Amino acid sequence: MKTSIRIGCGAGFSGDRLEPALVLVQQGGLDYLVLECLAERTIALAQKRKRQDATLGYDPLLERRIESLLPHLSEKKVRLITNMGAANPLAAAQKIIEIAQRLSLPVTVVAVTGDDVFGLLSGSETALETGKPLSDSGPLLSANAYMGVDAILPALATSADIIITGRVADPSLFLAPLVHEFGWSTDDCNQLGQGTVIGHLLECAGQLTGGYFADPGRKDVPDMAHLGHPFADVSPDGTAIFGKVTGTGGILNLATAKEQLLYEVMDPSRYITPDVVADFTQVQLSEIGPNQVQASGGRGRPRPDTLKVSVGYEAGFIGEGEISYAGSNALGRAKLAGSIIRERLQDRFTDLRIDYIGSTSVHRTSFGQDSDPYEIRLRIAGKATTAQQAALVGEEVEALYTNGPAGGGGARKYIHELVGIISTFIDRNQLVPQVTLFHA
Amino acid sequence: MITKLYDIAHSRAGDKGNTLTLSLIPYNADDYPLLCTQVTAEAVKRHLADIVAGEITRYELPNLPALQFVCQQALTGGVTTSLTMDTHGKSLSFALLEMLIEC
Numbered sequence: 208m209k210t211s212i213r214i215g216c217g218a219g220f221s222g223d224r225l226e227p228a229l230v231l232v233q234q235g236g237l238d239y240l241v242l243e244c245l246a247e248r249t250i251a252l253a254q255k256r257k258r259q260d261a262t263l264g265y266d267p268l269l270e271r272r273i274e275s276l277l278p279h280l281s282e283k284k285v286r287l288i289t290n291m292g293a294a295n296p297l298a299a300a301q302k303i304i305e306i307a308q309r310l311s312l313p314v315t316v317v318a319v320t321g322d323d324v325f326g327l328l329s330g331s332e333t334a335l336e337t338g339k340p341l342s343d344s345g346p347l348l349s350a351n352a353y354m355g356v357d358a359i360l361p362a363l364a365t366s367a368d369i370i371i372t373g374r375v376a377d378p379s380l381f382l383a384p385l386v387h388e389f390g391w392s393t394d395d396c397n398q399l400g401q402g403t404v405i406g407h408l409l410e411c412a413g414q415l416t417g418g419y420f421a422d423p424g425r426k427d428v429p430d431m432a433h434l435g436h437p438f439a440d441v442s443p444d445g446t447a448i449f450g451k452v453t454g455t456g457g458i459l460n461l462a463t464a465k466e467q468l469l470y471e472v473m474d475p476s477r478y479i480t481p482d483v484v485a486d487f488t489q490v491q492l493s494e495i496g497p498n499q500v501q502a503s504g505g506r507g508r509p510r511p512d513t514l515k516v517s518v519g520y521e522a523g524f525i526g527e528g529e530i531s532y533a534g535s536n537a538l539g540r541a542k543l544a545g546s547i548i549r550e551r552l553q554d555r556f557t558d559l560r561i562d563y564i565g566s567t568s569v570h571r572t573s574f575g576q577d578s579d580p581y582e583i584r585l586r587i588a589g590k591a592t593t594a595q596q597a598a599l600v601g602e603e604v605e606a607l608y609t610n611g612p613a614g615g616g617g618a619r620k621y622i623h624e625l626v627g628i629i630s631t632f633i634d635r636n637q638l639v640p641q642v643t644l645f646h647a
Numbered sequence: 648m649i650t651k652l653y654d655i656a657h658s659r660a661g662d663k664g665n666t667l668t669l670s671l672i673p674y675n676a677d678d679y680p681l682l683c684t685q686v687t688a689e690a691v692k693r694h695l696a697d698i699v700a701g702e703i704t705r706y707e708l709p710n711l712p713a714l715q716f717v718c719q720q721a722l723t724g725g726v727t728t729s730l731t732m733d734t735h736g737k738s739l740s741f742a743l744l745e746m747l748i749e750c
Contacts, residue, residue, distance in 0.1 A: 471661030
């Protein structure tokens, strides 16, 4: 058994930068690289792409990421684990093989499937968010269960260089190689809890190394344009030391680690994953050197019998319109414009939002001192069942050019199709995780 | 003396569906008891009354030290269907830090 495994995280979301992963592979001395690219709604949008074209439905940046990384992954013998398969891990694996053949690199890819449970749902299951049947929210588009390490471990047991999954819980992408390398028992809840702490700290990539942290003068972060992404050196007992490649930008300290440890955590004593119910309340963080933080003390209780399922549904459309006012009484004229739109549209929209950007658009109220801004951008947004109805919002805002208050300029109109997300639970025994091997 | 939370602590917002999470981390661990006493779930509920429609639960993490606030019905439906511009509620950490406390 190795005495330490180094796992890097080169992407924390689908739109993340490409270079930090490359730097990690080239200079990071990694054993594993993980790219976490799947947000809650990303997979539902990917399912829509797959329906239109059966060869799509994987991460839109997959090709660019793999092209840049593949030669270096081979050279440095770094294994890649990623959920860039999104709605179509099989097509993603085939695309990687294509790229490998083009670059004349021998590569083995494993696709992990089984998370797509759309066919197992009737629509009558209760949605967590509403307490009503799933299908009450709208026509259902997709249903993907969060799988855990038990879906990834068979893939790691193969000779695969790249493991590509669909929906798995984010921390499981990191926990799986630890269980695989160290032979951790999947019954050892405290070990899995600590491994989940490691995964949770790494999963948002740059958010551990000073990304999304800086506040100039108070929380300064050096060289953010070249932010390095993190890695963890993990010992067989689960103790982890987090760091980043020397010379990269960013900062990794107690404060960045604390913000990330609590990020999106609904109950620090019960962080539920498919692998374990992790307990973060005894976690000890300590700074042991420049850009080096040690984490230990994660604990856990047995995993749940059910898995969370993310269900995508057609949620209608949003129509938006914007127009700007400037100079004396800009806010007054913008508010008059807002009231005109409200009067004209309120009977046709149940949900209409009027924002005065530059004053109250972000939080609907001002938490600081009120002052009269020089310019205001009026934004109107309304929810609609059809694209045609949604278009009315932008049309009404545009009509203010010749029918509204003085000096309105720069009108813009937009229509967005909405994919909503709701959740339910499924008995984990209903899932059949599968691995499929591809060779180049 | 009245001070802004911004002057003694930092925060990051997170989202899960229609639920907002807000960490509150003192720069100086010595300020943690002060935060525990004054930044109660009720006080945050009053401060964010225009934002948070549902319950607020506060979790204490003396081991860090830090507080975590979990705010239900705070994101006008959540990231995929909300009419707000900041659909994730990511900027709300700085709304929390505008809160005034006595120290």
